[in-house]
Amino acid sequence: MLIQPRRISFAAVLRIAAGLLLLLACAFGYAAQGSAGHDPGRRAGAVVNRLPDWRENTAEVRVVRRELQPLIIAAMATLDAPRRQEILDGKGAIAVIYPDIGEPYRSIFSKIIEGIQEQAKVQISTYPVGPNSNAGDLSAQLVRGGVKVVIALGRQGLKAVSGLTPEIAVVVGGVLSVPESESRNLTGISLTPDPALLFALLKRLLPSIKRVTVVYDPQHNDWLIKLAREAAKAQGLELVTREAHDLASAAHLYDAAFAVADSRQDAIWLPQDATTVDDETILPLVLKESWSRGLPVFSSSFLHVKKGVMFALYPNNLGLGRDLASSALGVLSGESRKRGVSPLREVLTAVNLRTASHIGLNLDYQQQRSFDFIFPEP
Template sequence: MRRLLLPLFLAAACVAGAAQVRAADAVAAGGEAAAGGMRRPAAETLRVALDDGRERPAAQQASSANRAGAAATRSATIAGSKSIAVLYPDIGEPYRSVFARIIEGIEERAKSPITSYAVGGSFNAQELAGELRRNEIQVVIALGRNGLKAAGSLDKGVGVVVGGIISASEADVRGSAVLSLAPDPGLLFTRLKSIAPRIQRVYVVYNPHQNGWLARLAHEAAHSHGIELVAQEAGDLKTALGLYQKILAGSDPRRDALWLPQDGATVDDSTVLPLVLQESWTRSLVVFSSNVSHVRRGALFALYPDNVGLGRSLAEAALGVIAGEPAGRAPQPLREVLTAFNTRTASHLGLNLSPVQLRTFDLLFPEQ
């Protein structure tokens, strides 16, 4: 059996502790560019169901249980079938546990073994299509750019659910359901208000071509949380850097916060992040992020994927495709999330959280 290999851009969704953040750093260093030039996949399939034994917060378990119960009738009609397959990038170790957890979540929700195909940068589309037909696959879950590319070569009769990416063009997804890795802004603002209730205004700099859909959701979520969202557009890092400098100079730490989204055009680890973290520390400004590695470096908190929960959501979307439900026009934000929190930054900002509050976080920095 071939080795199970893991997409780098999913590594931020990771295992606990330092390995988790090293994976996130690999995302920043390699990103989706790592998807090209890989080995051709074999035609064989594999099934994975691993369990790292980690307990999840009760609220997340209850939320997942409620969603599963609401869709019990739908899943019952196909339980035990092998109608779902996963296409994932063949890009190497050491991230196999991440993919295994996602597969576990997919199988758990689908109540069926899942057929998985590793897809390299150059693959035989006809061979893949033939394999899917022989296995009577009705819908594929395409992870990452390579998975999305492979799914684009399939017969139109095969449904597609896309995951493991931030966003994609309409031409790339062809009306498929897209589950983004970008955390739901509503969940970010809920966590922000629970940690720093004084915050009334949030600044964010984003690329409208990549994250315009997310900005629209963020405006709605901010309104419902009593937050003024100041969203500023930038198409490149130079423009973004100038906007950050103005925000940092003019913000009021008593009521303002800065959100760093997952956006390659407006956030980078070598220029923007050091500036933002240094100036925000000096000014005691709250900075929160959609990237877990930023918390290790000084951001107050970040939301990041719960891998098993992500798998369940992908399977739920796949079951919806099989049931004939129409796909949404915009990507769906990530709602199955965990939280990383920096206690040193919180102390510097004068945020004194109780032991009960600290226990609600999944990852603490500096590492205990």
């Protein structure tokens, strides 16, 4: 008995061929742009990801793909071998590991992942992990998927990748800090705003400020204070640092700082530090003294603005995702990696108008528009 070959509709052939021809045009065009400094592999990969039909394993696709395969290979020959194979396989070389957690944190991580996908423009694999996730199983999945770089988000994401094979590079994000012993082998971006941005905004709003005092726990924020000293010097500020290892000593140091402060030239900086900026004990004490003395206090935490701090910087989650993707793409392209965790530079700004007015800072409409969040809300 003769087996009749399956008929392929002319419309189907046209649909698939059109997609493939678009792919070829883009691959050749982007490859030609490579000499001008563009990334042809990433852009061609983005085109393929938007044309899923050509990778389907139906009879229609197999016939058309077989006919046009020489042209596809010719186009891909202009790309470097790893990128070419990645595109032809349809595999994502970047994976995102993030905590499988409820709101409001789920939305935060979703926005970071959105930024990663937007910037990467290649297929991204995502893996939610819980407290009891098996690191060995995860590592095997990543290897099977051809993953070369992992973006680990949050503490759970960082914990989940601790046992990965050394061949898979790790970029970390969505954490406040990483112990120095661990950060030496990682590349990443903290959720802690860059002190340089905080001090620049302080000087823009209050040019008369000459001295900033910060109370911190060196176990958590020694790395940040090192950066802050350089940032303060660049702004012509004197940075007075006071170390505290518990709440009692932190409270005593804040009392001492307010006792000698001059509201015309002093300010207090509240870093993200669980030891020295406790919301139940320290924050009310600092806000009370700030209000009674007319002394400006600024923070690295958005929530403090609602409670009475003059201004704060907080994460732009979409922008953070883009920066993490750029770091991952840099690793993929063979760029030398800067080891360690960097402070956050993709930030949004918040201001408390009532507190600003109380210390004599009256922001006009144009100045108010430069902030992303204003409290009390108009």
